[in-house]
Amino acid sequence: MSLVEMPKADGAILSRKPEIVAALQSAIGKDGVIHDPEETLAYECDALTAYRCPPLAVCLPRSTHEVSAILRICSEMGLPVIPRGAGTSLAGGALPTADSIVIGVARMNQVLEADYDNRFVRVQAGITNLSVSGNVAEGGFFYAPDPSSQLACAISGNIAMNSGGAHCLKYGVTTNNLLGVTMVMMDGEVVEIGGAHLDPSGLDLLGIICGSEGQFGMVTEAVLKILPKPEGARPILLGFDANEVAGACVADIIKSGVLPVAMEFMDNPAIIACENFAHAGYPTDVEALLIVEVEGSEAEIAEQLEKIKAIAARHNPQVMRESNSAVQSDLIWKGRKAAFGAMGQIADYMCMDGTIPTSRLPEVLRRMQEMSADYGLGVANVFHAGDGNLHPLILFDANKPGDLEKCEAFGADILKLCVEVGGCLTGEHGVGIEKRDLMVHQYNEADLEIQMRVKDVFDPKWLLNPAKVFPMQASHSRRHGNRREAA
């Protein structure tokens, strides 16, 4: 069924399995290595479950030192390595091949240092996103990037994919909140990049490591910026009878000088599905719904909401409901937060992740509905309106032959549309295997060549997560021994 091709496993590696497992066990102990085919099955996929392949073995190290020992062995034996955080990638970033060694950081989940004076926290990279905030809440702080998988996803994966979240307009994405990493190079050497100081001394290596999809090294520790929690936050719900009007309202709010902490947009199919599922009291007869949230003291919240209401009023909203209590705030967010569950009840779905210039929103939504009719598959939209990051959910039936292929083709068309209007293929999920072969629509040969040269520097043998990010054909010669000199 799969449309995404993965490299064939190297038979020579498969035949050496006993020797490889023994070497790994001698390095980090028997309980750190999983090799029984029944057990490696648990690592056969990430959250892009349409693609599965159990690895040769899985290593679960407890320290940077152990990661170094494993990588040294893999480097010497020429084994492909798949770094794995919590396995929540929607792009197949942690999909193994049969000849690969998965290195999971799940056992490395400790907070090493919380420095409230200097507003940073140093953590092991396997810690979950939400528990970083949980660990610094007592000091009145939080970690800003909040991908919707934050309960489960690991900081290592957030760094690999440069994850975003709902609050990026104000707080930025992972790269804007990452101060430093401890990374193990493919040859086992441990490097420290960045730290508690704010800027790099020379080239901004931290800047390219973040978002490199586990292709440069294994990040084992991270220094993260933490922020003081705002005094309070309150949302307002706005309903409009046209997507265009809602889009214009978003632009006017931005232009007014108010900077909401979140601006979530839902189109009519999404509103109906969420309302039926969560009973949040959403109006189902509007075409577009906005949830706009602002932060600060009570007086500051009121000052900002007054401005927003005045702007919204100019766009003739069908619904304008300001939250006046924590209960009302929860209710406004309840439907939006249940969006994925609501869709899951209706059908199987695939979540896309393109970004567009916000000014092109009405046109993109219209063309997406046209494609939906052509493909005969439903599509619902929930997305971060302030930053143009779309999450079209394409509905399909996994049990119906041909539906997945149709869904993937529809998804690819949506992403090509995002690029066509001046946007990009992926806003926060990453390329992985899912969008690998679409890269040529955004980047030409020279653009891709220079990126692959960066990988040559960090991983000259192309052993780290090798079949991801770049079109298979573009990376073919590098993955097959035509290697270059490197640092």
Added chain:
Amino acid sequence: MASLLKPDSESAASEIVREHFRKCKPLRIAGGGTRPVGNSVDAAQTLSTGGLSGITLYEPGALTLVAEAGTLLETIGDALAAEGQHLPFEPADYRALLGTRGNSTIGGVVAAGVSGPRRIQAGSTRDSLIGVRFVSGEGEIIKNGGRVMKNVTGYDLVKLMCGSHGTLGILTEVSFKLLPRPQATGTVMVTGLDDRAAVTALLKALGSPFDVTGAAHLQKGEDGKPLTLIRCEGLPESVGYRSGRLKDMLAPLLPASAELAIESDPARNAGIWKQVRDVEPFAARKGGVWRLSVKPSDGPDVVSEIAGKLGCEALYDWGGGLVWLLADAADGEAAAVIRGAVDACGGHATLFRHNTPGNGSVETFHPEQPRIAAISQNLRRQFDPAGILNPGLMSRVSEQA
């Protein structure tokens, strides 16, 4: 005098570089020439991006600006101000400090990664930069990122190009995420604090929920007394509320001799923060200027360690994390003292301005760990295989390796 090449298009720039690549002839890359920071570059010709000028796209409702690299910073500032927006990272103007003339270009701002006081709250140049186009050392025209603020398609070369000082490529076009220009500013001003007490107060303020956008300390303010500054920006009522709360919060923590006041006059606020941003107190004075980046709470200790061995005066920004040091010397001996003190606690020191000609032996940028230096050198070799773009500017050592 070196001759000046001033291509008027990206493709013309590409042609020039192709020619130089073929002949292995080095090029000095220049924007407005207002920030000559870096090791001296031995090149017969200078390529200026001044001919690549103009705002390509500006969408206020999407908070997005795209401009050619040679566009003057002033031109961009004016266009954004007309819509009540700005570049959030508060790019500095070092002309007085460095004794240069001319006009700063947006490409130069990106190449040098010049961020001002607001960096602690709004992020640095690289955090606002969302797309680049550049010409590599082989003359290839390359793009990365784009015009949308959330983009993880492929590697983030945008960050790598920012602050690479023209050693990886010649920037031809840059794209930014913008923010609304704050409508009001309030600064809590404290006089009479020593460095340690001042940085403690700055960190306390930065750890509060009152959204501080500037936190600086001058060992000598205008009247010669120490001056500590904490800034709030935003909607008028909110600024009044937050600066008041900050003053109330800090008052009981400070020594009785300290004086506290709130400055809310727009012009005076602009002047105060320009002085910090542009390091004005050191502009007309003799001495080497060093720029130290450390963990904020380490700032006073590092300065005190250095002051024990070398005459110097400090201006702290970024809550103590950025230390501007006016030092009696900028020679190898001074470098050893300053970099030794920084190395002891982590961070780096850049020699921003020489005190006298002939100090050329000191590396401008802090020497890196061997593996990091090797990675950086190799990246330069991949982007610029013939080593013709600002060779040696960021590191002479790597050139010899």
